[in-house]
Amino acid sequence: MGKWTRRGFITAGIIAGGGLIVGVAIRPGNRATKLSKHVTGDGETLLHTWVKLDNSNVVTAIVPHSEMGQGVGTALAQMLAEELDADWSLVEFEEAPAISEFANYPMGKGMLFAGLDIPDFVVPTVDGVLIRTAQALDLQITGGSASVRATGAYGMRVAGAAVKEMLRIAAAEAWQVPVDQVIARDSQMIHEATGRSEPYSAFAAAAAEMSPPASPVLKTSDEFKIMGRDVQRHDLPPKVDGTAIFALDIRVPNMVYATVRRAPSFAGGVENIDDTVTRSMNGVVDIVKLPPADVSALLGSFSSAESVAVVAEGYWQAKQGMNALRIQWRATENDRVSSDSIFEQFDRDISAAIDFKSDASEGNVAASIADAAQVIEADYRVPYLAHTCMEPLNATAVVKEGFCEIWIGCQSPLSFRQAVADSLGFDVENVTLNNCFMGGGFGRKSRPDYAIQAAQLAAKIGRPVQLIWSREEDVRQDFYRPAVQSRFRAAIDQEGNLTAWENTYAGKMEPAAAPLVPYTVAAKKIGHVPSPTHVPLGAWRSVDHSQHGFFTESFIDEVATAAGQDPYEYRAARLKHLPRQLAVLKKAATEAQWGVPLAPGRGRGIALQECFGSIVAEVVEVTVNEGDLSVDRVVAVIDAGYAVSPDGMRAQIESGIIYGLSAALYGEITIEDGAVAQSNFHDYPSVRMSKAPAIETYIINSGEAMGGAGEPGTPPIAPALANAVFNATGQRIRELPLQNSALNV
Amino acid sequence: MTVVTVNGIEQKIQVDPTTPLLWVLREQLQLTGTKFGCGIAQCGACTVQVNGVAMRSCVTPVSAVAGQNVTTIEGLAPGPDELHPLQQSWIDEQVPQCGYCQSGQLMSAAALLAQNSSPSDDDIDGAMSGNICRCGMYSRIRKAIKSAAGVQQFEPSAVDFLEGETNG
Ligand code: FES
Ligand code: FES
Numbered sequence: 001m002g003k004w005t006r007r008g009f010i011t012a013g014i015i016a017g018g019g020l021i022v023g024v025a026i027r028p029g030n031r032a033t034k035l036s037k038h039v040t041g042d043g044e045t046l047l048h049t050w051v052k053l054d055n056s057n058v059v060t061a062i063v064p065h066s067e068m069g070q071g072v073g074t075a076l077a078q079m080l081a082e083e084l085d086a087d088w089s090l091v092e093f094e095e096a097p098a099i100s101e102f103a104n105y106p107m108g109k110g111m112l113f114a115g116l117d118i119p120d121f122v123v124p125t126v127d128g129v130l131i132r133t134a135q136a137l138d139l140q141i142t143g144g145s146a147s148v149r150a151t152g153a154y155g156m157r158v159a160g161a162a163v164k165e166m167l168r169i170a171a172a173e174a175w176q177v178p179v180d181q182v183i184a185r186d187s188q189m190i191h192e193a194t195g196r197s198e199p200y201s202a203f204a205a206a207a208a209e210m211s212p213p214a215s216p217v218l219k220t221s222d223e224f225k226i227m228g229r230d231v232q233r234h235d236l237p238p239k240v241d242g243t244a245i246f247a248l249d250i251r252v253p254n255m256v257y258a259t260v261r262r263a264p265s266f267a268g269g270v271e272n273i274d275d276t277v278t279r280s281m282n283g284v285v286d287i288v289k290l291p292p293a294d295v296s297a298l299l300g301s302f303s304s305a306e307s308v309a310v311v312a313e314g315y316w317q318a319k320q321g322m323n324a325l326r327i328q329w330r331a332t333e334n335d336r337v338s339s340d341s342i343f344e345q346f347d348r349d350i351s352a353a354i355d356f357k358s359d360a361s362e363g364n365v366a367a368s369i370a371d372a373a374q375v376i377e378a379d380y381r382v383p384y385l386a387h388t389c390m391e392p393l394n395a396t397a398v399v400k401e402g403f404c405e406i407w408i409g410c411q412s413p414l415s416f417r418q419a420v421a422d423s424l425g426f427d428v429e430n431v432t433l434n435n436c437f438m439g440g441g442f443g444r445k446s447r448p449d450y451a452i453q454a455a456q457l458a459a460k461i462g463r464p465v466q467l468i469w470s471r472e473e474d475v476r477q478d479f480y481r482p483a484v485q486s487r488f489r490a491a492i493d494q495e496g497n498l499t500a501w502e503n504t505y506a507g508k509m510e511p512a513a514a515p516l517v518p519y520t521v522a523a524k525k526i527g528h529v530p531s532p533t534h535v536p537l538g539a540w541r542s543v544d545h546s547q548h549g550f551f552t553e554s555f556i557d558e559v560a561t562a563a564g565q566d567p568y569e570y571r572a573a574r575l576k577h578l579p580r581q582l583a584v585l586k587k588a589a590t591e592a593q594w595g596v597p598l599a600p601g602r603g604r605g606i607a608l609q610e611c612f613g614s615i616v617a618e619v620v621e622v623t624v625n626e627g628d629l630s631v632d633r634v635v636a637v638i639d640a641g642y643a644v645s646p647d648g649m650r651a652q653i654e655s656g657i658i659y660g661l662s663a664a665l666y667g668e669i670t671i672e673d674g675a676v677a678q679s680n681f682h683d684y685p686s687v688r689m690s691k692a693p694a695i696e697t698y699i700i701n702s703g704e705a706m707g708g709a710g711e712p713g714t715p716p717i718a719p720a721l722a723n724a725v726f727n728a729t730g731q732r733i734r735e736l737p738l739q740n741s742a743l744n745v
Numbered sequence: 746m747t748v749v750t751v752n753g754i755e756q757k758i759q760v761d762p763t764t765p766l767l768w769v770l771r772e773q774l775q776l777t778g779t780k781f782g783c784g785i786a787q788c789g790a791c792t793v794q795v796n797g798v799a800m801r802s803c804v805t806p807v808s809a810v811a812g813q814n815v816t817t818i819e820g821l822a823p824g825p826d827e828l829h830p831l832q833q834s835w836i837d838e839q840v841p842q843c844g845y846c847q848s849g850q851l852m853s854a855a856a857l858l859a860q861n862s863s864p865s866d867d868d869i870d871g872a873m874s875g876n877i878c879r880c881g882m883y884s885r886i887r888k889a890i891k892s893a894a895g896v897q898q899f900e901p902s903a904v905d906f907l908e909g910e911t912n913g
Contacts, residue, residue: 232839239844240832242778242818246845249777257772282761314760316768319784390782390790390845390879439780439845440879471783647839651882655842658881681787681877690870692883 057187057199059086061093074233075645076156082226083160087187161218166210170203230647247436250396250407252464256285257315258457259322262307262477265334265674269306274326283317290456295449302536304449315468334534334674342533346485346506349531356527360516363523368500372491376562380551381735384669385481391439393469395454404431404455409438411446419448420455443539447479472679479538482507486551496563506531514544517552518581519574542711545611549715553607557723568594568606584617584637592619592635603728607719613707614640618716620724629743631693641706643699649709650697656713662686664718665745668737747811752820762808767791769807778818778848789876792849793817799856818848834893842880850876854890863894
């Protein structure tokens with residue numbers, strides 16, 4: 001546990017009940033120089049990591065997450081302001097700089113202990129373990145839908161409440177009145193008996209000398225005034241007039257531009273380059289070979305192959321120069337691999353079931369199958385998927401006299417900073433990373449390959465370099481959502497009751513719970529077999545839930561159909577033990593008028609998936625007209641415990657649905673001769689305006705532990721859509737994307 | 746040398762005339778609001794207006810706009826402290842997520858409204874389907890276009906401005 005000192009600096013403070021506060025209270029001139037440079041204004045006091053109060057009484061939430069578009073800053077600032085009883089118009093936020101003091105300990109805690117009520121006496125132990133774990137990982141990542149549920153619940157609220165307590169005590173001392181007579185309201189401290197009232201900032205300096213309270217009291221939801229309300233996102237005005245600065249918009253004097261290419265089949269570097277034409281081209285500065293790089297992230301380690309860069313005075317010249325290069329890549333054994341051979345391998349490995357690892361096992365599946373009135377079997381498949389963030393990968397780096405400064409949009413600033421330092425052989429203290437607005441992340445921007453390339457180029461060229469990947473490189477050198485095959489067998493009895501559920505699939509990342517089904521079943525056996533390929537894998541919005549949601553929620557529909565029962569009723573009858581799931585499912589069915597007959601050629605499908613602490617059900621309505629599929633309407637219901645920013649949550653659900661719909665309709669990365677066959681939006685399409693369904697989102701505030709919103713909208717859309725197609729046409733979709741089916745999408 | 750009028754200011758540009766307008770805007774003129782998304786006229790992130798018509802600047806050689814009027818997102822608002830009605834409705838409807846596609850979306854939408862002050866859903870589909878939003882904010886974009894169109898119907902001055910602006 002950290003301690004307050006005379007200089008008002010605290011290395012780490014832990015607050016019982018879940019919050020952990022680091023780098024508290026620091027003022028200009030503080031010895032902790034790394035922190036003090038972030039207290040810029042005269043008269044500013046950094047109360048602790050999450051809170052800064054300046055002498056115009058503006059409270060700044062320092063948000064340890066990257067803004068990928070989710071409006072994270074706004075929701076977190078709402079949580080802080082609520083507990084602090086701040087005037088919302090005096091609340092601002094900024095992203096925490098990429099230095100270890102801002103490592104996101106509460107997020108680690110949320111991921112590890114989400115939903116658990118940790119008894120008070122264990123809290124210090126849990127925190128102690130987490131401090132070390134988080135320090136080791138340099139954990140400052142955005143992903144796992146953790147921003148609001150972890151940082152917010154464990155960090156911001158506790159921080160706000162603690163700061164308010166400290167300010168109240170400081171006010172009481174200054175006024176010589178009992179502290180319980182001091183009221184905090186709208187960023188003012190008030191003593192009603194004497195009619196005194198002063199802004200919070202008047203007490204900031206005194207509060208900075210104080211120890212934080214051991215267990216600040218948090219409000220209950222009926223006391224909320226700022227949480228749960230729609231507030232305008234702070235980051236939108238610069239996003240409508242072109243002034244928002246993304247990494248691609250950074251301009252450094254004397255900067256050159258670069259673009260890169262790596263071996264198409266992921267391994268094997270350069271055999272030979274003929275650069276005669278390129279070197280003679282106008283504006284070309286240099287052609288550089290970059291070594292293989294370790295680009296490990298939290299989801300598995302990986303080393304990316306050698307790449308070739310063309311550096312020029314402008315991006316266009318670099319791109320033209322790249323096109324004119326004749327690169328011969330070294331042949332590797334990957335070159336014989338294709339999507340067909342990969343799926344044949346999955347099929348073999350599932351059948352052989354060598355090294356089968358269980359995810360869940362209960363009852364006697366073999367006996368239930370032997371006794372079954374009917375056994376239902378099916379194999380499902382999904383392809384690799386690229387992320388195609390709207391902003392192509394890019395980074396700008398300056399390397400000079402042993403220091404590196406880099407501007408980038410990334411989901412894991414601290415680990416990127418470490419990776420850049422390692423690749424240059426620098427101490428991490430000599431690398432400054434500026435995280436900019438991010439034009440989408442979706443999991444791709446947690447791998448530091450593009451940061452390393454930019455830094456190495458800047459070191460080599462001796463001038464600032466802006467590296468911009470072409471869209472083609474982005475599609476072909478991604479860390480892909482895995483291709484997966486999943487085999488099912490289910491048994492039902494005479495009444496249609498589900499008596500056995502058996503599922504084996506090839507390939508697993510996380511979370512472990514992704515393939516589990518919530519429905520009551522007497523016996524189950526769920527597990528996976530390893531079936532590695534050379535294709536680099538990474539986290540893709542909702543990680544394993546994106547594929548397993550499709551598999552399990554489609555297959556349960558098949559089971560319901562085999563039992564001759566309505567797919568919604570069939571699910572509902574098997575969720576009696578899970579009232580939250582049941583309520584979400586029911587609400588979706590009701591809002592979508594489930595059961596009201598549709599015209600011929602139209603169909604409805606439903607799906608339910610819990611992920612990252614939130615439960616989401618979606619109902620999709622489609623029309624199939626002479627083979628042309630149109631997705632007309634999506635009704636979504638989410639129970640994320642409590643919606644801090646209801647409109648922000650609706651926006652995230654809409655976003656997750658369209659992202660998942662693009663994948664369900666069109667998304668497919670195929671492998672030919674070891675390499676990705678697709679290259680840009682013409683052959684790796686996205687849903688566009690004309691294909692976008694109307695989306696209605698309903699929020700249930702159950703009051704349970706908070707879940708995420710960025711990812712849980714994605715998993716149910718593909719199965720709800722496939723089930724709707726079945727309802728409309730009688731055609732069961734067991735492979736994605738739908739583009740490959742008989743339907744026109 | 747190529748001469749182009751960008752946001753009302755005449756610019757003399759010294760680049761290879763085949764260079765796409767996108768890179769001239771971003772690198773020579775420091776107008777970074779116009780974004781790069783695909784480079785092959787598929788995503789609309791680079792949309793600007795040329796004489797009021799939405800164009801993909803990533804595939805438009807700068808020589809093709811010599812002597813023309815180019816409007817970028819930086820020139821969409823009528824004045825320094827004012828917003829175009831679409832920019833206001835983009836904020837009112839909380840349209841952007843990451844925001845990266847939104848310059849292009851706004852430039853396409855503004856070109857649509859300048860031609861058609863009360864677009865139908867089909868009109869919106871037709872004008873906006875060249876602009877991808879990977880964050881999937883299509884319902885909000887649709888709603889914001891309609892509400893801005895509503896503003897125009899009741900405020901003739903806004904319509905006048907749009908026509909004046911986009912026609913030159
Ligand atoms: S960058 Fe021009 S259309 Fe995509
Ligand atoms: S807002 Fe992110 S791509 Fe449109």
